[in-house]
Amino acid sequence: MHPDIHLALHHTRAAELRAEAGAPGPVRARQAHHLRARLGWTLVEVGLRLATRPGAAAAH
Template identity: 45%
Template sequence: MHADIHLQLHALNAAALQRQASAAARASAAASVVSGTAGPAARAAGSVRVRVGWRLVELGLRLATPADRPVTLVA
C-alpha cells in the first residue's frame, strides 16, 4: 500500500473514532444530567484512575530517590 493511501485511510479512521468518542461523551454527559449523578461506573473508573495515579507517583518517587533513603507515603 502506498504511503499516501495509508495516511488517508488513517485520517478517515481517526475522524470516525473522534466522532464516536464525542458521541459517547455527549451521551454519557446527558445521562448524568438526567439522573443527577455520574453513576457507579463513572465513580468506579474515577476511583481506579486515582489509585493508578498514586501508584505512578509512588513509582516516580522510588525511581528518583537514592537507594539508601526509603520512600514513605502517608495517605
C-alpha cells in the same frame, strides 16, 4: 531476544507482508489513517454526549 531487535524484525516482516499483499501506498495509508482518526474522535464525542446527557446522573 532483545526487544529492539524483536521490534526491528517485526517491522521488516510486516513490510514484506505488505509488499506481497499489494498493500496501498503511503498516500492511501495516510488517508485511511486520517479517516480512522476522524471516526474515532467522532465516536468519542458521541460517547461523551451520551454519558453526560441531562438527567443521566439523577436516575439512581
